[in-house]
Amino acid sequence: MDGFKHTKGGIRMKRIPLDAMKDRLELNLRDDTPVIVRPLIEQDRPLVAEAYRRLSPEARYQRFWTRTGEMLGDAMLDRLVEQNPSSHMTWTVLDPAREFPGVGGASWWRNPEKPGEAEISAMVLDGDQSRGIGTLLLAVMWLTAFRAGVEHLVGYTLIENRRAANWMRDCGGRGEWDGYKLAFHWRLDDLDCLPETPAAADLASWLADLAPGIL
Numbered sequence: 001m002d003g004f005k006h007t008k009g010g011i012r013m014k015r016i017p018l019d020a021m022k023d024r025l026e027l028n029l030r031d032d033t034p035v036i037v038r039p040l041i042e043q044d045r046p047l048v049a050e051a052y053r054r055l056s057p058e059a060r061y062q063r064f065w066t067r068t069g070e071m072l073g074d075a076m077l078d079r080l081v082e083q084n085p086s087s088h089m090t091w092t093v094l095d096p097a098r099e100f101p102g103v104g105g106a107s108w109w110r111n112p113e114k115p116g117e118a119e120i121s122a123m124v125l126d127g128d129q130s131r132g133i134g135t136l137l138l139a140v141m142w143l144t145a146f147r148a149g150v151e152h153l154v155g156y157t158l159i160e161n162r163r164a165a166n167w168m169r170d171c172g173g174r175g176e177w178d179g180y181k182l183a184f185h186w187r188l189d190d191l192d193c194l195p196e197t198p199a200a201a202d203l204a205s206w207l208a209d210l211a212p213g214i215l
Contacts, residue, residue, distance in 0.1 A: 035103070062161045110148070121155065
């Protein structure tokens with residue numbers, strides 16, 4: 001598969017070498033807030049740890065499926081910060097006007113047993129939810145995973161997290177129940193399957209806007 005057409009936005013995406021990836025994007029959120037979107041680096045370890053500490057217990061449970069404390073362990077910090085563009089990426093959204101700039105982040109990990117599949121996860125601080133940051137991060141994950149040769153993404157959520165489940169469905173994720181959690185799947189080569197929802201329209205718009213800078 002050499003690429004795919006985004007017929008709604010009139011763009012054609014093509015994979016290019018990973019070493020050509022842009023590592024920093026400056027853009028505005030839908031509410032016109034200027035933000036920086038970029039991959040995590042080693043120096044971001046304190047930022048990630050503090051973002052985790054600032055999550056509410058409920059948000060922490062919904063993202064990490066644990067209720068244990070406000071400290072993020074070194075193993076998870078390593079997993080988030082150590083980047084490999086062919087198998088794992090974590091990006092963050094930063095508001096440079098704030099004293100604490102972090103507002104959200106997202107990761108994808110390639111499945112070693114299914115190389116065409118990658119699992120995604122995202123975190124947005126409680127006070128910054130419903131601003132479209134999650135949809136922006138999904139677009140970044142979509143494009144960076146596609147460049148790496150990933151064919152489809154899968155995201156998981158607990159069944160009681162209806163907000164996340166509804167959002168993933170509205171963004172075009174095809175959901176299924178495995179007896180414990182909900183799994184949502186996206187095929188990265190077909191944007192025409194996106195539903196007629198505001199979230200999917202926002203996702204398609206971000207994909208069109210960001211593709212030239214990431215691909």
